[in-house]
Amino acid sequence: DQQVKQNSPSLSVQEGRISILNCDYTNSMFDYFLWYKKYPAEGPTFLISISSIKDKNEDGRFTVFLNKSAKHLSLHIVPSQPGDSAVYFCAASGDLSGSARQLTFGSGTQLTVLP
Amino acid sequence: EPEVTQTPSHQVTQMGQEVILRCVPISNHLYFYWYRQILGQKVEFLVSFYNNEISEKSEIFDDQFSVERPDGSNFTLKIRSTKLEDSAMYFCASSISTGAEAFFGQGTRLTVV
Numbered sequence: 364d365q366q367v368k369q370n371s372p373s374l375s376v377q378e379g380r381i382s383i384l385n386c387d388y389t390n391s392m393f394d395y396f397l398w399y400k401k402y403p404a405e406g407p408t409f410l411i412s413i414s415s416i417k418d419k420n421e422d423g424r425f426t427v428f429l430n431k432s433a434k435h436l437s438l439h440i441v442p443s444q445p446g447d448s449a450v451y452f453c454a455a456s457g458d459l460s461g462s463a464r465q466l467t468f469g470s471g472t473q474l475t476v477l478p
Numbered sequence: 479e480p481e482v483t484q485t486p487s488h489q490v491t492q493m494g495q496e497v498i499l500r501c502v503p504i505s506n507h508l509y510f511y512w513y514r515q516i517l518g519q520k521v522e523f524l525v526s527f528y529n530n531e532i533s534e535k536s537e538i539f540d541d542q543f544s545v546e547r548p549d550g551s552n553f554t555l556k557i558r559s560t561k562l563e564d565s566a567m568y569f570c571a572s573s574i575s576t577g578a579e580a581f582f583g584q585g586t587r588l589t590v591v
Binding site for chain 2: 395399407
């Protein structure tokens with residue numbers, strides 16, 4: 364049951380260029396989407412989020428786009444830097460029955476930024 | 479910057495033994511979570527905790543698992559009788575509100591032998 368899918372396990376980009384990481388979801392109840400970055404042997408680090416009432420959110424070099432009709436979101440990193448090399452996880456949450464929202468994660472995309 | 483801290487960073491235990499994984503969430507956060515990541519697989523939700531009770535739990539969180547907030551700062555995950563398949567990275571997370579982003583600890587690597 365893959366409610367959140369990241370179909371590209373890896374992506375390589377030249378330093379200074381744009382990195383585009385993609386994520387698809389199937390559950391219409393999801394209304395909040397997040398991107399996390401993870402280095403080996405560390406926990407996920409929150410990067411940026413977007414609510415379903417928006418279609419774009421920007422924070423410095425990071426921009427997240429949400430296309431609700433296509434159930435698709437993407438993370439743009441521009442310009443990409445070697446320090447951005449990490450695994451990027453897409454996550455989603457929805458207004459489910461519980462009061463504390465769980466996150467459903469995608470499988471991650473390994474981004475490698477080449478100097 | 480406030481952070482979620484987890485101890486120990488690595489725990490090796492024999493199958494059938496009990497383990498307790500400890501977490502100190504960010505102090506003003508109200509929602510607490512445990513996730514795990516088996517090597518090579520997705521990060522999976524285990525349980526969420528709010529107002530001193532479990533809010534949601536996944537199918538993974540069976541009777542062998544329990545959580546507790548024994549005092550005002552710690553949040554623990556206990557696995558009563560560990561199995562080989564419990565070997566994974568266990569991440570604690572906390573958030574200030576239900577709609578806000580969760581901040582993760584650095585994880586505890588549990589190895590069951």
